[in-house]
Amino acid sequence: MENKDTFVKKLRSSGLRPTRQRIEICKALYDRKKTFHFTISDLAKILKSKSNEKISLATIYNTVSAFKNRNYLKEISINSNKSYFDTNVSNHHHFFNESTDELIDLKNEDVGNIKLKKKIPGKKIKSVEVLIKIQNNN
Amino acid sequence: MENKDTFVKKLRSSGLRPTRQRIEICKALYDRKKTFHFTISDLAKILKSKSNEKISLATIYNTVSAFKNRNYLKEISINSNKSYFDTNVSNHHHFFNESTDELIDLKNEDVGNIKLKKKIPGKKIKSVEVLIKIQNNN
């Protein structure tokens, strides 16, 4: 269980002022046992229900964006008009359940090593991500 | 080089009337040597420059959507607010060049076999896609 001080330090160390709103957002994102997958509207709902004082949508967008830039959050590629984020910023792959719009972490060892046999001169590889789309059986 | 008749048959066989607009769109998409990757706005620009008569954006959206549902186009998952489509509807993977927003096909054999070791009871796998993000060297 992380506490407020941890978040204050984390924010300060990356040049972000530890405002009330950002600390609330940190709590919602990181004060959890499991990694957390969410969209902005998921997060907004959670903040609304947890906090007494409301946090503006613009602030949520700004903060999530700041966290993403500082590598505190990872954005996940899904075919959709919404952005999905993951508190697990390590390299790993995902299931996406199309029946429920739910995102599930896969451990790297659950997907054998990806052997890339093609060369791409003049380019550097930024990431290699596997997305496995699944559906519920009917 | 496919001709108009081919497109007319293709459209008819899937219950779509071969209208002038749809044939123009077929030409833009499929009368090519290489597979084609595009966003709606890419396609709109191409149609604008190629055709004398303009095709409404709504029609382009509707047609692309109809083609996607009939498996004539594949939608590609990229972290972005735009949808990318691919005229190559087979199972295959992609490079995405973040410097240029360009999507590049990878042959399946260019990426070793993906060995999924995790089971997902009660779900069926719809697709397994690898997206490799690259950037130009500076």
Place this chain on the structure above:
DNA sequence: TTACCTGCAAAGAGTTTGCAGGTAG
């Protein structure tokens, strides 16, 4: 003739931005 299709404009969803007022340091 009739069901389907197109074009336009309006509406929607998600996201970003400008700016006035507020707050951390």
Place this chain on the structure above:
DNA sequence: CTACCTGCAAACTCTTTGCAGGTAA
């Protein structure tokens, strides 16, 4: 005090929808 942050509303982008008129069969 000052730079940074928040909240609000407006603006923007991409996409979908309603509807009147057009067209394929």
